[in-house]
Amino acid sequence: MTPASPRQDGERSPNGLPVGGPQMLPVAGPVTRLREVPAEGSDEGSGDAGRRRESDQWLRRRLLERQLHDGASLRISALALRLGLLRDQAPFDEADWENRIGQLQDELHAVLQELREVAGQIYPPLLDQAGLGPAIREEADRLGAALELEVAPELPRRRFGPVAEGAAYFAVAECLATRPDETPPALRVSISRDENDLVMVVSGVGARHLRSMLDQARPLGGTADLAEGGTPETGTITMRIPCE
């Protein structure tokens, strides 16, 4: 995914968020060079520069999600209330007036649902707010997929940071994604921490998913390995991603 515009360079707070919050980061503002971005054609995707590039991309996704939340969503919600007010102030043909306003509000709800879907694809709000386990659970619920989720007991309180959590989430989301006529696979996902690595073991996936898992893990200096044995459709892949 290519973000709409580059993130403005700036200092990071200890939690990895750029200092100043989303309002400091113009969506369509002047193009500011990211710190130490490797020149075109250089060895991207590996080494420190590639890793930083990937990290920035994930942070950008999270910021875009927040902008959708604080901007468009809020404006449209307020509009819905104003329209509701208008309905009670109708000066003529009340039934018709109410009907029209009701339709407008339904329309606004539909717009918001679309915005939510976009936001979720950029960075799932629940992933930011509640962490990896709840976000994966919600996505499986949304798709009607059977999911067995095992989260190491100390983890609900401890987080891995937006970069590792984002990569791990989208790796699983990729496994759950199916064509409309297919049944989503029944997965077993376990999440734990091994020193400075997020370790996620996904069972019930096809060998073909190794590629997308590698795509998520490798740029961050992580790994993805398919366990020996198993069938082509019910393999076990272990992902390790360096985390906060």
Place this chain on the structure above:
Amino acid sequence: MRVALAEDGALFREGLLMLLRAAGHEIVGSVAGGDEMVALLATEQADVAILDIRMPPEPDGGLTTAERLRGLYPQMGLLFLSHYAETHYLMRILEIGTESIGYRLKEKVGSVDVLTDTLDRIHNGEIVIEPVLAKRLVERPRGEKKDVVASLSERETDVLRLMAEGRSNNGIAGQLFVTPKAVEKHIANIFGKLGLHTDTSEHHRRVLAVLTYLRSQRTEV
């Protein structure tokens, strides 16, 4: 009704205040965060507190504030408003309480009628669940519940969806244009098929039974 409001988005807060006033409710205060809400209610009494889920103290100040408020004022109703209808939040809300509590999408309380109906039901001790969320729970129950829910008739599924929204028998009857007696019969059939106890007669217990059934935590180790 006396209402207190905590919402960190000024634009939405002002809009909601206008609508609350138009609906004839008394606003005892409006603030931008959870801690301010606790401070406000130390001096003012409210029948229902309206809370944004995602507000200070981060990350989900509405939920942590609600836990404190439920402890301090068990009788006060709680209405959560959010940009997102998530089963994760619903389950956390039901842990805070199963009476006088509601969870709705921000843009769905955008009329005097709906807002007042939501507040009245909460004030009367009911649970109010956003219809979109109830619908998703009924149509997409957790993996192993799918077959059981699929065995319900179309009418029974309609009744189950309205139950999951927190509607009373009379409310369901009104929505489906049938008699409350017919609703009772459907509910008995549903409970039979789901294997739930029919003696959970109390309204909020019944809704809770349905919700926990639809999103069973059993697969989480």
